[in-house]
Amino acid sequence: MNSQLLDVRYRILTVLSAGEVAQTYLVEDTSLDDSLFILKQLRPASNNPQALKIVRRLFASEAITLEKIGQEHDQIQKLVAYFEENEEFYLVQEFIPGNSLVEEILSGTPLTEEEVIILLTEILEILAFVHSHKVIHQDIKPANIIRRKLDQKLVLIDFGTVREIVTTIVGNLEYIPVEQLHGNSQYNSDIYALGIVGIAALMGLTANEIAILPSQKNLVTGEIVWRHRNAPINKQLAKIIDKMVRFDYRKRYQSATEVLHDLQQLNNPENEKQNLVEKKLKLMVTGIAGCIAVSVAWWLFWASKPVGNAQELYQQGVEKYQRGNYQGAVGDLTEVITISPQNALAYNRRGDAFYRLGNYEKARADASRAIRLNPQDGNAYYDRAFALYGLEKYPEAIADYTKAIKLNSQSAYAYYGRGMARAQIRDYQGSAADFSTAIALQPSYAAAYVQRGIIHRRLRQKQAAIEDFDTVIDLNPNDAQAYYQRGLTQFSNQQKYIAINDFTKAINLNPKYIEAYLARGNVHSELANKLEATADYNQVVRLNPKLSTAYLRRGIHRFSFGDYRGALQDYAQAIKLNPQDAAAYNHRGEAYLQRGNQKAANQDYSQAIKVNPQYALAYYNRGLILAKQGNKQAAIKDFQQAAKLFQKKGNEDGYQDVQLQIRLLQS
Structure with missing residues (x-):
């Protein structure tokens, strides 16, 4: 060997x-x-x-x-x-000469609070760097932290990311949170593991004792119970560790920097000053001098109190945000900003909450304030870009994503966001390049593959699109959206039966996937599968009775096999739900025409044109009616407008057909 x-x-x-x-x-x-x-x-x-x-x-x-x-x-x-x-x-x-933390903290002897704080702080600083590069360690444990002999610094080793990709084997279960076991690792999965290390260090647990620690849970809350046998420790330190190991990752600290901030507060001179004031209050004597001294002391106490209040309110706001209570988060974070107007992080968080509430203008304003307070905060530019995207200000969003990328070139999410914004302004080449960069930075980024596949389809690179959707399905065979998008691509490639198969897979994975039912119904309709298409459209109507598109598509299908009365009913319902649907007016006009009602048909074509003056087919249809009625000049005028619009959109068949109609009238 x-x-x-x-x-x-x-x-x-x-x-x-x-x-x-x-x-x-x-x-x-x-x-x-x-x-x-x-x-x-x-x-x-x-x-x-x-x-x-x-x-x-x-x-x-x-x-x-x-x-x-x-x-x-x-x-x-x-x-x-x-x-x-x-x-x-x-x-x-x-190879790093030194000893792992197993020898320091799993010996059965507790470390002091100060030693634990120093240990956690040093590792968190490393994790903050790791996470900033979009990497999750996935195997934080004492054996993977080395005390380097050369300088006694802690060194992080043996990342679990590569091992799990190849072997699918996770690390020691006592350090692994539930979301990681389910294949949904988060950045704060590493924080959970480090919290377990902190508990082991404070309690002086052996390896056998720490193995059973995750099973010692509160029957009501499900959280780990670990302080029952330990000597009294700093309540704030215990509170920090409790939050590091919360069962629900959404209720945990969301970043290593947040934990570092709270650990630093333990040794904050302001806190020591407040404790000193409280001790002095207990020793105050009565009398006039005592009263004056007490008054001064109370003034000092309350003068320093907002700092603590701001931090507590900030944590409350973050926790509410994580629970989905965005309005409550806005309230708490607004109070924080009132107390501490220079708190850039509070503006960042409040902006996130406003974004979730759909208030993109306020989200943009908060991100802008955070940027003014800290112009090097790439995350603030990223947040503002999202708000601008929501406001449909795509060029401005692209500029902010670009700034975020400049500050952090390894942010796959910033490239992804810029790709989405570029797609909105039809810069498909630039969009595809951004999605490709996001994938290069994060090869398992399923959403980036999906969006790049959609762009490839728009660029008529259908095989490349199918390969992207194939990759997503390889990464996650249960991704319904990937099957749906691949089905659309197969349909556009005239592979109709393959498309039906993909839409069916998407529906099996998500029985309420309205778009997949609608798309499958369209394919069945084109294949003249009357019953199958009707069943799909009916299911869409059941799932969402207020979706105007469902009635429009079912109406078109009914029209295709001569059920003009049923088609008229569906078109009427589509128009009722969406009075600005020009296609519904145009199709209803066709149905009226088939039933011999030229007047109603003409009114509907005119309404379609009013709603959408660029609707070539409506001009063409109205021109046909005017020609039948003998109004040649008006008919020619409509045909000429239709020809102009068909030509503009590159519809050569439509353009030639209209030219024929014009020649017939002129002759």
């Missing part, structure tokens, strides 16, 4: 750990002198060629990201190399 060379250079010296799908070795690089490295061998969970193709791509992408962040931060284990041999994947990592 020791004589074997991997990647033609790495010789195994020692087996550090061995499992069924993952092994870790100490190796030397035979091309260098005195160079030791950690080599991790990963066996994929499946040898299916298609699965391996996806794993290979994701493995390389994640490895590139880890390589980059290791180079940029001194307290992250460096990734030296990565390669594949015989359908097995290998990571070569920096």
Whole structure:
């Protein structure tokens, strides 16, 4: 075994750990002198060629990201190399002399509060950097935190992201929150794991004791009970750790910087000053001098109180936002801003709440205020861009997304947002490029694949669109939207039966997927599948009786097999629900014409033109009626307008047909 060379250079010296799908070795690089490295061998969970193709791509992408962040931060284990041999994947990592935190905190002896705060702070600072690069560690535990012998700094090692991509095996369950077990890892999943580490350090738990800690829960709240046997500790520190390990990730701290802020408040001189004032109050003597002193002391106490109130209100506001109580969050955060007008973070959060409430103008105003307070806050530009997008100010949104990208070039979400805005102004090439960059930064970004697929379809790059939707389905076979979008692409490619199959899969995954029923009904209608199309349109009406499009499409379908009376009823309902639907007026005009009511048909075509003066087909249809009535000049005028609009839209068949009608009238 020791004589074997991997990647033609790495010789195994020692087996550090061995499992069924993952092994870790100490190796030397035979091309260098005195160079030791950690080599991790990963066996994929499946040898299916298609699965391996996806794993290979994701493995390389994640490895590139880890390589980059290791180079940029001194307290992250460096990734030296990565390669594949015989359908097995290998990571070569920096060897860091030192001891893991297992020796420090799982020995059965508690650390002091000060030691725990220092430990948590140092790791949180590393995590803040990691998360800013859109990476989740996914395996925070004492064994993966090394006290480096060289300088006694803590170093984060062995990211779980790459391992899980290849092996699908998660880390130690006692450190893993429920959303990560369900494949929905969040940035604060790492905060949960670190909170468990903090509990172990404060309580002096052994490895066996920490293994059963997650099962010790309050029967009512479901939260971990961990303070019952410990000596009294700082209530604020306990409150911070409680929030780090909340069961529901939406109620946890949302970022490492928020935890750091609260930990820093524990040693805030303002807090110490307040505690001192409270102690003095207890020692005050009675009498005039005592009364004066008490008055002064109370004034000092209340003068310092808003700082604490602001922080508490901010946390309340954040918690309300996370629970979906956006109006309540706005109220709390407004009070924070009243107390602390320079609090950029409060403006950021309130802007997010306004956005959720659909008040994009106020969301933009708050983001603008946050930017003025901190012009280097990329997140504030990102937030304002979202608000501008909601206000349909797409060029301004693009400018803000661009600024956010300049401040944080690794933000896949900013590229995605800019891609969405560019699509709105029909800059499809730029939009596709942004979605591609978002995917390069985050290879499992399903939404970016979906949107890029839609853009490819608009650019008539149908095979590229199908490949994007295929990738989404490979990433998540239960993604109904991907099947729906692939179905639309197949339909536009005249693959109607394949499209029906995709729409059916989308409906099976989401039985209330209105758009999929509507699209499948349209395909059935084109294939003259009368009963199937009717059933789909009826289901749409049942799911949403106020959707005007459902009545319009069902009316068109009824018209196609001669049910003009039923079609008229559907068109009338569509118009009632949406009086600005020009197509409904035009189609109702056609139905009236089939029943011999030229007057009603002419009125509907005129109304369609009034609603949409660019509606070529309505001019054409009205021209036909005018011609039948012998009004040649008015008919020619309508035909000429129709010809102009058909030509403008590139409808050559429509243009030639209108020209024929004009020649017939003129002759």
